[in-house]
């Protein structure tokens with residue numbers, strides 16, 4: 001089974017994240033591999049161990065995105081594909097899905113696995129956008145994935161429990177962080193990752209015109225953005241035996257009790 | 258006035274969800290609201306109370322057994338026919354997924370996680386853990402906007418909607434992902450986390466799954482939902498679907514109570530747009546106090562039971 005895992009480099013969610021003057025994500029600060037993608041890579045490696053085949057990473061991003069690829073490669077995947085082009089920065093989700101779908105068409109995957117969302121956009125739309133473009137199934141929000149020949153079954157996490165969803169491959173699956181415990185890359189894995197092939201694809205390679213993507217081709221635009229005023233700290237009381245009562249007094253004054 | 262489509266979050270079991278009424282309220286500022294309901298019950302009275310001029314009813318057959326794709330196809334057909342000024346969906350997993358498919362089908366711009374919508378169709382979004390507020394607009398196609406639950410207060414505006422059944426014509430490509438079973442693992446009288454107006458959350462400081470009974474008790478006394486930090490979820494104290502934060506749910510209740518939660522930036526990501534924040538933590542330096550409107554520095558095992566008793570006394 002050939003598996004492609006979608007990975008993305010994102011600004012560190014623990015840092016101070018900003019938009020640039022033109023309203024696109026500021027990627028100049030600390031960048032990391034999107035956390036949820038580690039779970040996608042782990043799931044792919046487990047499926048590979050059980051069913052054979054290859055695991056290939058796919059990302060779209062600037063030069064620095066190769067750091068995220070190397071980090072994910074260190075966990076064990078075989079190879080990576082990096083879609084990189086000067087026209088791409090500022091691409092909206094619609095354009096991104098067009099580019100990734102074009103790249104996926106060249107990769108002949110039985111299964112595409114993605115993290116359920118990225119920590120920067122948190123848009124959750126990519127798997128369904130790709131499925132729509134490729135005419136294949138999307139099984140999203142999985143906390144469990146099983147493969148039996150060409151039959152794929154997931155447990156889709158819902159508010160009150162889960163749904164069992166099935167499809168035949170090829171398909172796109174997205175996974176939550178409840179699905180597994182990602183392995184830590186070993187020293188050997190890190191060294192090996194440096195030598196693994198990372199193939200670069202440009203828009204021209206994919207037959208997409210520069211005007212269809214990036215800021216120029218974006219289907220939406222940011223008109224203004226501002227730092228949200230920080231919340232100011234209110235009153236704090238030390239519990240000297242009546243902390244619970246003080247709490248309820250506050251809640252009563254605010255009409256919650 | 259131009260028609261604005263609202264895709265309802267409603268079911269026979271749960272009725273019309275509050276976010277649907279919020280979307281109707283927002284839609285009225287843009288144009289004349291029509292609601293699309295998937296299912297067999299049109300909820301015309303409830304939707305009419307909040308200004309629905311029309312209800313499009315798409316029967317459950319051929320839709321319920323599959324994941325989102327058939328809904329997107331039905332909506333795309335309707336959008337091509339009535340050419341609405343905008344389409345509003347709930348910013349839930351399913352709402353966003355449908356919106357994503359529509360954006361591709363219609364080559365339209367998509368704005369997710371909106372907290373406000375202006376009459377001209379621009380949307381205000383809270384991004385990066387609510388640290389940045391963005392005003393954005395769609396440049397191409399029909400504006401597809403997903404609204405975060407609890408972003409605005411629904412206001413009634415009585416209307417008598419016309420109910421129009423929709424022909425459901427889905428394709429084979431829409432039937433690829435089949436839902437074979439729906440399992441409810443946990444059902445209770447508590448309000449749903451993202452819709453609740455009060456949320457009481459516990460963190461690592463709660464210490465064990467058993468002690469979460471304290472969190473639940475306070476939530477029940479306040480009529481609220483229960484949430485948890487990631488540390489509490491990872492430690493097995495409480496199930497993942499109740500996680501609040503960066504990789505969990507985003508909540509925006511009137512009152513958020515944080516018990517034994519330090520207030521890491523990834524936790525704030527899911528709760529800092531709450532109207533009022535109250536914290537109990539034994540560490541006076543805990544960052545949660547920086548955003549709390551009221552804080553008690555103390556042991557939650559003493560403070561919370563005392564608060565529960567006090568509420569009972571006042572009841």
Ligand SMILES: Cc1cc2nc3c(=O)[nH]c(=O)nc-3n(C[C@H](O)[C@H](O)[C@H](O)COP(=O)(O)OP(=O)(O)OC[C@H]3O[C@@H](n4cnc5c(N)ncnc54)[C@H](O)[C@@H]3O)c2cc1C
Nearest residue numbers: 460461462486487488502503504505517519523524539557
């Ligand atoms: C990519 C990424 C995504 C993440 N997503 C999320 C997310 O979605 N949600 C989330 O919550 N976190 C998330 N985190 C984790 C986050 O960084 C914190 O680790 C987590 O929020 C800590 O949870 P906590 O506050 O319960 O635990 P801690 O930080 O350990 O805090 C426990 C607190 O309890 C207090 N305490 C202990 N005992 C008592 C007592 N008896 N009485 C009163 N107070 C007591 C302590 O003083 C302390 O402040 C994410 C991290 C990363 C890297």
